[in-house]
Amino acid sequence: MDDKALLQMMPGQLLARGVCRHLLSYDFVSVEELVPTSGRRVDVMALGPKGEIWIVECKSSRADFQSDHKWQGYLEWCDRFFWAVDQDFPTELLPNDTGLIIADAYDAAIIRMSVEKKLASARRKSMIQKFARHAARRSQTSRDPGVARFG
Numbered sequence: 001m002d003d004k005a006l007l008q009m010m011p012g013q014l015l016a017r018g019v020c021r022h023l024l025s026y027d028f029v030s031v032e033e034l035v036p037t038s039g040r041r042v043d044v045m046a047l048g049p050k051g052e053i054w055i056v057e058c059k060s061s062r063a064d065f066q067s068d069h070k071w072q073g074y075l076e077w078c079d080r081f082f083w084a085v086d087q088d089f090p091t092e093l094l095p096n097d098t099g100l101i102i103a104d105a106y107d108a109a110i111i112r113m114s115v116e117k118k119l120a121s122a123r124r125k126s127m128i129q130k131f132a133r134h135a136a137r138r139s140q141t142s143r144d145p146g147v148a149r150f151g
Helices: 003-007 011-026 062-066 071-077 121-143 145-150
Strands: 029-034 042-047 053-058 080-085 099-103 108-112
Touching: 011 029, 011 042, 011 053, 011 080, 011 099, 011 108, 029 121, 042 121, 053 071, 053 099, 053 121, 071 080, 071 121, 121 145
Parallel strands: 053 080, 080 099
Antiparallel strands: 029 042, 042 053, 099 108
16 A cells, blocks of 8 residues: 555544554454444454454544444454554543553554453354455455446
8 A cells, every 4th residue: 555545544544554563463364344233333343363353443533432332332243352543642541441552554553452251152154254265255355346236
């Protein structure tokens, strides 16, 4: 991705990019904007080497965080939940039992690990299937943009 493409990205997308890059160092693969259930869309869902599922919500400002009333509905779809914010974000606003990641467009750092709440095996299987299908669709659309009209 060149600098021109980065300049066209929204602040939350830049945070997600850095988060996804960083999670690779933990051997987690990531997808953006996955829909775990109707009416919900997570910013980043990451899948670990042992089937762990992490959700990361990227917040670019205090107003962005304060307007998010759906985040607690994401907790039932992951083993760990994190907020990703930039270094200037007022982190005291974020709940202490959630994870905290400080990120920019190039990398991130996990500042606070979230509390682990293991998913039930049936939910985990469902989420891994959704993750795989989402990733495959994104890959296919990037290779053949015209195929999007069929989905």
